[in-house]
Amino acid sequence: MNVHITNIYGFIHDQDLRKKQNQFADAAHALGFKEMGIFNFDVSTDTENELSKRIDGIISSLQFNDLVFVQLPTGNGEHYDNLLINKIKAYNTKVCVLLHQTIEYEYVLNAADLIMPTNNEVYAYLKEHNYTNVFYKKNINYEFELNSTSSNILSSDFYIKKYLIDAQDQLEESVLNEQDEDIIHIGFGLHDKDGHYSVWVGTVMQSILEHTDSRICFHILHDETVSEENKRKLKQVAHQKGDSIQFHFIDTSIFDDVKDRLHRFTVGTMFRLMLPEMLPNLNKIIYLDADLLVNTDIKDLWDIDISNYFVAGVRDYGTCHHTFTPYPVREGMVDRQNYINAGVLILNLDKIRSYGNMKNQSIQYLIDNPESNLFDQDALNVIYKNSILLLDEKWNSFVLVLKSKNVKEMENRIYHYVGDLLKLYSDCQIDKEYFRTICRTPWKDYEMNHQFERCFDRMNDRVYQYQNMLQLLSNPNIKHVFYGEENKKLKTLYSRIHLKDGDYRVLEYAKNLDSDILPCKDLFVLKDEKDPIIIFVNWESDDCRAIQNLEELGFKNGKDFFVVARFFSVNDGGFM
Structure with a gap:
């Protein structure tokens, strides 16, 4: 046309x-x-x-x-x-x-x-x-x-x-009756500053359409960063089977009160808060993050009855397994076992509207709680904590967790990469299918080469990490410092490094358990450390502030400290 x-x-x-x-x-x-x-x-x-x-x-x-x-x-x-x-x-x-x-x-x-x-x-x-x-x-x-x-x-x-x-x-767009029960409505937030984020949204859409015969209407909440070329390609994905796509422009100035706190997140994470306002005639929607692979019929998720709930979602794996503690859990606002991950949500828009304005309530929560650093996810857990339906883990399965358990075969699930990276050199079927799905989108010509280059870069990075570590570890007087709680990754690292007297762990605020192998000290003891040290850090420690904290103390990544996940294999919880 x-x-x-x-x-x-x-x-x-x-x-x-x-x-x-x-x-x-x-x-x-x-x-x-x-x-x-x-x-x-x-x-x-x-x-x-x-x-x-x-x-x-x-x-x-x-x-x-x-x-x-x-x-x-x-x-x-x-x-x-x-x-x-x-x-x-x-x-x-x-x-x-x-x-x-x-x-x-x-x-x-x-x-x-x-x-x-x-x-x-x-x-x-x-x-x-x-x-x-x-x-x-x-x-x-x-x-x-x-x-x-x-x-x-x-x-x-x-x-x-x-x-x-x-x-x-x-x-x-064809004429669309938003109340037609045969149409499944799916929303995405899209901020695309570098022009590459649209690929991931398109890949999720592609995976959805390949696993359902239902009619789909995709709603893309976006700002001015999304190019016309990427819009055209997203339409191409949606229209391949005659499904619908609607673009809804977001003025990001409405989030000015909290923008400066986003740090490693983009303002796009906040767009999902606009769904009840942007779609006033819609009573229900599925919201999806962009780093997903849908390997099941999305209709089965859509058909879950949430008429008595505001929101439905899956427990956040790291939170409920005590490897991560979000601010609302730490402060007793939300029970650890009820804290959900916001990457896959079913939203009862009618019920949410009856309770107030979701965007305004969330922004007010963030203003009142400046230490809350998972933003809209934290806000949604607190605001709707008394009316959240907990879904089966298959609707939001963390790829990194499955790889750590050596799960290789595909199942009927929604796979969530959660910051994990596609690894073409792995024998994991999830990665292979994700790559194949990308190659069935309009971005395939660029992405095939791009993904190969990223994989080679990560392998080279692993070699670089080991080279620098070996120089430090060869020093007989070096002291080992581990940043984080004693989870599986650190204990695996203990077994591979000869621990010495004087080795210890750090956290912002020391936590010691009777079962700990190494004692834990406050992070700031590192400023007064006189002995030569090498620091191994779990990046997710201290609510994902670990790397930032070390850099603020003057330590250099890849020289003074090393991120464990960067040189560990996926089977041990690493990135490689």
């Missing part, structure tokens, strides 16, 4: 109209639209046959089922504009009228699939005459301020492009 836009040329008395159409056409060119040039002339000099041939020449590039933005008025009069629209519609096209001035062309305005007003006067006229095909993107303030004398939002090139993109999205 091609997208076209008309544009006027030649001498025209109304220079403001010409300038406006040129401005919209320039924005459309940048988006890849094809132009239909219209020459302004005295229409009365043409016979009907001549006029018809002239318009046929203008629309000669048109193909069936294309999309056309027609900028009106053309300046050539009502008869010309009616004939233009009539001929374009004959190609079974969808027509969007960009209306720059008030016109009383009944045929044109009723024949258009969508009318887009570009100023306050036109918007007021359309509203007064109750045209039902006027474009209004819900939850985005394109509604014009009728009493405003200032320039409206469409005075900038950025918002003109956005206006055109959103209209195109709406016209490309």
Whole structure:
């Protein structure tokens, strides 16, 4: 399908109209639209046959089922504009009228699939005459301020492009009844600063569609970082079996109060909080993170009854197995065994709305609890703690955990990478299937080489880690310091390194158990350590602040301290 836009040329008395159409056409060119040039002339000099041939020449590039933005008025009069629209519609096209001035062309305005007003006067006229095909993107303030004398939002090139993109999205979608129980609604948050995050969302979508016969509608909550090329590819994934995709723009300024605390997370993690607002006519949705592989029919998850709950999710593995302690658990706000991971959620949107505004409540929680560092996940666990349905672990299975248990074969599960990396050199079927799924998406040409390069880089990094460690370990006076609680990884490392008298562990605040092999000290004793030391760190220690804490003390990663997971194999809980 091609997208076209008309544009006027030649001498025209109304220079403001010409300038406006040129401005919209320039924005459309940048988006890849094809132009239909219209020459302004005295229409009365043409016979009907001549006029018809002239318009046929203008629309000669048109193909069936294309999309056309027609900028009106053309300046050539009502008869010309009616004939233009009539001929374009004959190609079974969808027509969007960009209306720059008030016109009383009944045929044109009723024949258009969508009318887009570009100023306050036109918007007021359309509203007064109750045209039902006027474009209004819900939850985005394109509604014009009728009493405003200032320039409206469409005075900038950025918002003109956005206006055109959103209209195109709406016209490309089939009519969707959001309350149709046969449609499964799935939401994603997408912030794509480096242009690569869209790949992961597309891969999850691909894996979903390959395992279900149900109709799916994907909802992409995104900001300005998502490129038009990646949007096109996401549409390509969704449309391969005739399913739907809707893009919902998020103004990230609404999260300004907490943005500076996100650190290793992006603002995209907060987008899921907007689902109840962005989809006011929807009563239920599945939310998914982008680092998932769905190897089961998503309908089975959709069919779980959550009518009596706000949220459904799976217990966070690290939390319930005492290898990680989120802030709300540490502070007694949420029971450890009831704390869920937010990577796979079913949200009862009706019930959530009845309880208040999810986004506002979550932001307020984060303001009131500045030490909370899992952000929306922490907030959701606290706000809805009395009404969360705990799901079977198969709906959110951590890949790293399965690899540590030497699970290699695929099962009917949703696999969650949770920061783990795809390893093509492993014998794990999960990784192999994930790679195959990526290679069935529109990003395959780039991703095949990219994934090979990443894998080789990690193997080279492992060699580099060992080289640097060997230099330190060869020093007979070196003291071993381990940062973290004594989990399986540290105990495995103990067995591979000859422990010495004086070796110890550290945490921000020392915790010692009778069963511990090594004593634990407060982290800051490292500042006064006089002996040469080598530090081995579990990156997830102290609520994932371990690496940051060591760097703030002046220690260098890969030189003074080494992240255990970077040189351990996956079977031992590592990254390799």
